Amino acid sequence: MDETKTLAPAVRSILRAADERAEPEGRVSVDGRSLTAAIEASDGTDRTPIIAEVKPTSPTTDGTRTGDPVAIAREMEAGGATALSVLTEPEHFGGSTDALERVRDAVEVPVLRKDFLQSEAQLDAVAADAVLLIARFVDDLPALLTGARDRGMEALVEVHSREELAAAIDAGATLVGVNNRDLATLEVELATFERVAPDAPEDVTLVAESGIANQADARRMRAAGADALLVGTAIMDGDVRDRTRELVAA
Numbered sequence: 001m002d003e004t005k006t007l008a009p010a011v012r013s014i015l016r017a018a019d020e021r022a023e024p025e026g027r028v029s030v031d032g033r034s035l036t037a038a039i040e041a042s043d044g045t046d047r048t049p050i051i052a053e054v055k056p057t058s059p060t061t062d063g064t065r066t067g068d069p070v071a072i073a074r075e076m077e078a079g080g081a082t083a084l085s086v087l088t089e090p091e092h093f094g095g096s097t098d099a100l101e102r103v104r105d106a107v108e109v110p111v112l113r114k115d116f117l118q119s120e121a122q123l124d125a126v127a128a129d130a131v132l133l134i135a136r137f138v139d140d141l142p143a144l145l146t147g148a149r150d151r152g153m154e155a156l157v158e159v160h161s162r163e164e165l166a167a168a169i170d171a172g173a174t175l176v177g178v179n180n181r182d183l184a185t186l187e188v189e190l191a192t193f194e195r196v197a198p199d200a201p202e203d204v205t206l207v208a209e210s211g212i213a214n215q216a217d218a219r220r221m222r223a224a225g226a227d228a229l230l231v232g233t234a235i236m237d238g239d240v241r242d243r244t245r246e247l248v249a250a
């Protein structure tokens with residue numbers, strides 16, 4: 001069966017657009033800031049590591065959020081974010097590689113590139129400290145993991161099920177995000193993280209992604225084993241610095 005048929009139409013459209021984007025020229029080489037180390041730096045403190053996402057829009061967002069990505073990123077950092085996630089997908093998320101470059105120049109924390117990468121060549125579109133690799137969309141995960149590492153970037157491997165987690169671990173992933181959003185329906189269920197997390201080996205750094213709306217959700221994900229939380233909407237749709245600070249204090 002064609003795997004893409006089980007995806008939401010918006011996700012199929014995202015993947016088609018990614019496929020049609022021109023391949024970057026050249027090869028990036030990054031002296032990356034470690035996302036894993038930044039998360040681990042909160043161990044033994046009362047801070048919740050938050051990866052705050054600069055998210056102009058998305059298929060499930062009404063309208064587009066205006067605001068300079070750099071100004072937003074600075075507010076996130078001032079609110080105590082451990083790292084930032086910047087969308088580089090232009091057509092469905094309003095992101096750009098230019099926004100990521102400008103954000104990375106403006107902040108000191110690690111910056112994750114959030115996109116829908118399917119091939120090694122796409123890693124070269126922009127220098128980031130880490131890249132998201134969605135297990136479900138990548139044919140050869142070990143090759144992409146090696147490709148990212150060879151360029152000096154960490155990889156956050158995103159999974160949505162216990163089977164995908166097992167495949168990610170087999171491929172050598174050490175930084176894993178469990179997406180609470182089902183890319184077949186776009187529904188968000190925090191129970192997804194709770195179902196998948198117990199299968200993760202102790203030495204894997206685990207990130208809970210999507211649908212974390214408030215401090216109660218943040219505490220729920222931490223109780224289920226999240227080492228860090230990736231949050232977009234709840235931060236973007238309020239006072240960015242205050243919302244970040246609240247989640248860091250959860």
Ligand SMILES: O=C(O)c1ccccc1NCC(=O)[C@H](O)[C@H](O)COP(=O)(O)O
Pocket residue numbers: 010011053055058059060061179181183186209210211212230231232233234
């Ligand atoms: O957010 C969407 O609408 C979306 C739709 C289709 C594929 C992916 C999508 N989101 C990507 C993300 O990973 C989220 O932006 C990220 O986890 C933050 O989620 P949230 O805090 O719920 O904004």
